[in-house]
Amino acid sequence: MRILLVEDNRPLSEWLSRTLEQERYGVECAFDGADADYRLQTQTYDLVILDLGLPGMPGEEVLRRLRARNNNVPVLILTASTSLSARVGGLDTGADDYMAKPFDVAELEARIRVLLRRSANHKNPILQCGDLSLNSNTGVFSVAGTVLALTPREHSVLEILLMKLGKTVSKASLAESLFTVSDNASADAIEIYVHRLRKKLEGSDASITTLRGLGYLLQARSSAPGQAFSPRPNPPVGGV
Numbered sequence: 001m002r003i004l005l006v007e008d009n010r011p012l013s014e015w016l017s018r019t020l021e022q023e024r025y026g027v028e029c030a031f032d033g034a035d036a037d038y039r040l041q042t043q044t045y046d047l048v049i050l051d052l053g054l055p056g057m058p059g060e061e062v063l064r065r066l067r068a069r070n071n072n073v074p075v076l077i078l079t080a081s082t083s084l085s086a087r088v089g090g091l092d093t094g095a096d097d098y099m100a101k102p103f104d105v106a107e108l109e110a111r112i113r114v115l116l117r118r119s120a121n122h123k124n125p126i127l128q129c130g131d132l133s134l135n136s137n138t139g140v141f142s143v144a145g146t147v148l149a150l151t152p153r154e155h156s157v158l159e160i161l162l163m164k165l166g167k168t169v170s171k172a173s174l175a176e177s178l179f180t181v182s183d184n185a186s187a188d189a190i191e192i193y194v195h196r197l198r199k200k201l202e203g204s205d206a207s208i209t210t211l212r213g214l215g216y217l218l219q220a221r222s223s224a225p226g227q228a229f230s231p232r233p234n235p236p237v238g239g240v
């Protein structure tokens with residue numbers, strides 16, 4: 001999951017991006033409003049953390065422009081202003097959530113998870129595909145109740161495929177979510193992660209299908225094509 005962090009306080013930005021990267025998010029930093037506005041027009045993010053007091057263009061204007069482009073990326077405002085009018089103003093402009101500084105990082109991470117789940121239309125923190133499940137609160141994958149050991153990159157790929165269960169995810173969009181521009185990593189690396197994940201998922205119900213030219217699709221082995229959303233196989237039709 002790729003996050004744009006818009007924060008002009010460099011020490012805070014550096015600390016917060018490191019903290020979020022430890023939680024396996026890909027984090028890009030913008031330090032002023034104009035840069036944030038430019039990135040939001042040219043890149044795709046899963047979530048934006050937006051400070052309001054920014055040099056150049058204020059955060060409110062970045063947000064107003066973003067929503068004027070009908071971009072619905074979840075936005076969490078993080079600002080020193082604790083006044084009710086600033087809070088209401090931010091939410092009215094189209095922010096999804098609001099946190100005042102100083103903030104508790106565990107609470108921020110919990111709110112990020114809620115926003116990401118909400119934007120993927122998942123209310124339940126446990127995401128499932130057959131006997132594969134992810135507890136999005138703890139970040140633990142398991143197969144039939146046994147913890148699945150994954151590297152951070154493998155975890156990120158599988159998480160994205162599971163969040164978009166039943167939908168084809170292109171290699172390019174996986175790479176975009178996984179790597180920040182400074183990572184200098186090739187999209188071909190995605191193939192390696194998928195290959196390793198397939199090995200680790202042998203013996204589980206979940207499998208990753210390659211759709212040539214389109215991307216990857218996570219689905220339960222027991223379900224026929226088109227039934228990938230079903231948590232259980234459909235009951236057999238009798239009398240045939």
Ligand code: CA
Pocket residue numbers: 007008009051052053054
């Ligand atoms: Ca600021």
